[in-house]
Amino acid sequence: MSSPIKLADHYNGEQCAISFELFPPKTDAGMDLLEKNVERLKAFQPSFFTCTYGAGGSTQSRTLDVVQRVRELTGLPVASHLTCVGSTVGQLGEYLAEAKRRGADYIVALRGDPPKGSESFQAVEGGLRYANELVELIQERFPDQFGIAVAGYPEVHQEATDAQTDLDNLKRKVDAGADVIVTQLFYDNDDFYRFRDACQAAGIRVPIVPGILPVTNYKQALRIAGMCKARIPDQMAAAMNENDDADYQFKVGVDHARVQTIDLIENGVPGIHYYVLNKSDAAGQMLDGLSLGMQS
Numbered sequence: 001m002s003s004p005i006k007l008a009d010h011y012n013g014e015q016c017a018i019s020f021e022l023f024p025p026k027t028d029a030g031m032d033l034l035e036k037n038v039e040r041l042k043a044f045q046p047s048f049f050t051c052t053y054g055a056g057g058s059t060q061s062r063t064l065d066v067v068q069r070v071r072e073l074t075g076l077p078v079a080s081h082l083t084c085v086g087s088t089v090g091q092l093g094e095y096l097a098e099a100k101r102r103g104a105d106y107i108v109a110l111r112g113d114p115p116k117g118s119e120s121f122q123a124v125e126g127g128l129r130y131a132n133e134l135v136e137l138i139q140e141r142f143p144d145q146f147g148i149a150v151a152g153y154p155e156v157h158q159e160a161t162d163a164q165t166d167l168d169n170l171k172r173k174v175d176a177g178a179d180v181i182v183t184q185l186f187y188d189n190d191d192f193y194r195f196r197d198a199c200q201a202a203g204i205r206v207p208i209v210p211g212i213l214p215v216t217n218y219k220q221a222l223r224i225a226g227m228c229k230a231r232i233p234d235q236m237a238a239a240m241n242e243n244d245d246a247d248y249q250f251k252v253g254v255d256h257a258r259v260q261t262i263d264l265i266e267n268g269v270p271g272i273h274y275y276v277l278n279k280s281d282a283a284g285q286m287l288d289g290l291s292l293g294m295q296s
Contacts, residue, residue, distance in 0.1 A: 004077045004105040007147025007179040010047040011207040011270035017047045018292050019209075019273045020283070022070070024051060024062030030278070034066065035073060037280040042074050044287050047271070049074070050108055050149075053081040060095065068102045077105035079149065083112025084134055088126035092134070093141050106147040108182065109134045109173070132169070135176035150178040152208065154186045154195035158229045167202055180206050182273045185213040185224070187256070188233045189263050210264055213275040214257035214282040217249040250282070258286045265292075 010017045020041050025031045038049070051066040063080055071078045080099045082092070099107070111131040128134055135148055150173040153166055160166035170181065181199070186192055192210050199208055215221040218240035225232050239252045264272060272292070276283045 004147075005047075007048075007079075007106050007149060008207055011180065011209065016265050016269060016292050017271035018044065018287075019046050019048050019050060019271065021050045021052065021211075021273060021275045022066055022278055024053075024066050025278065026062075031065070031069070034278050035069065037276075037278060038070055038073055040280040041276065041283060042076070044283070044292065046076065048077040048079060048106065050079040050081060050106075050273075053083055064099060064102045064104070067099065067104050071103040078103060079106035079108050079147075080104040081108040081110060082134065083110045084128040084131070085112035086124055086127075088124060089128065089137065090126070092128070092137060096138065096142055096146070100142065100145055104146070106149060107138055108149045108151075109138060109178065110151055130169070130172075132172040132176040135173055135178050139177040147180075148178045149180045149182050149209075150174070152181040152183045152195065152199070153229075154183050154191040154210075155229055155231060157184075163198070167198055170199070171202055171204055174204050174206055178206060180209055182209045183211045184228050184230065185211045185275055186230050187221075187225075187236060187260070188231060189260055189267070191231070192264070193267065207270045209271045209273050210269055211273045211275060212257055212260055212264075213277075214286050215253040216282055217246065217253065218244075221253065254282050254286050257282070258290075261286065261290065261292075265290075 025034050049070050051063050053063045067078045067080050156163050156166045236256050
């Protein structure tokens with residue numbers, strides 16, 4: 001198989017590059033359904049897929065199963081998420097070696113959320129405390145073997161004391177060797193544009209890729225907003241509150257994400273990363289007819 005495209009190079013083309021994020025299914029039936037949805041999502045010509053990672057061994061092997069299987073199904077580059085939670089430096093190195101062996105081209109390097117029952121992140125003995133340290137580890141142990149993406153937060157990370165501190169932390173990750181920034185989901189594009197401007201003012205020059213989740217009901221939107229501090233615009237909340245019919249709420253959420261997508265393209269984003277929750281219906285309706293993805 002030919003060498004994979006460098007991660008940042010996906011964002012150098014004339015068209016807006018897209019990528020899709022998956023999570024490891026817990027059952028064989030879930031994996032079968034994931035494969036069917038991946039086949040459908042491939043039709044939108046994404047540049048790559050990513051798969052999330054469970055800390056403490058909860059889904060690590062499943063993550064690599066997804067990485068390997070998606071690469072086999074699509075022939076496209078695949079990224080594995082990796083967090084610092086619950087792992088020593090040695091264990092992180094072992095995971096990276098196995099990820100490379102299983103076909104991972106890129107790593108999404110994250111500190112990770114505190115485990116359930118913990119109020120704050122605590123590094124294990126012999127582990128890492130920050131995502132920039134994980135980026136440094138990848139660059140040191142596996143030079144030129146992985147493209148590296150890191151997370152950015154348009155509405156500020158929930159644990160950050162203020163926006164400037166959050167931006168300083170992001171710049172440390174980029175200076176450590178990250179190739180691109182992929183943002184946490186947001187529902188108001190103005191939040192992203194302010195964040196992008198702040199990054200540019202801080203001297204951050206890597207591609208900044210907005211992350212979008214097409215929500216399919218208002219309860220889901222509220223739950224996710226509570227988890228990641230994403231503000232729901234009044235107009236979106238009012239529209240979803242008008243009717244609790246499932247089809248209606250699905251349409252409102254998908255239409256909102258489609259409007260976000262069109263506006264982001266018009267404002268020159270190099271790519272968009274979609275959190276698809278292992279499904280394809282919402283993404284399919286949202287992207288239908290739009291000129292996105294790789295050139296044919």
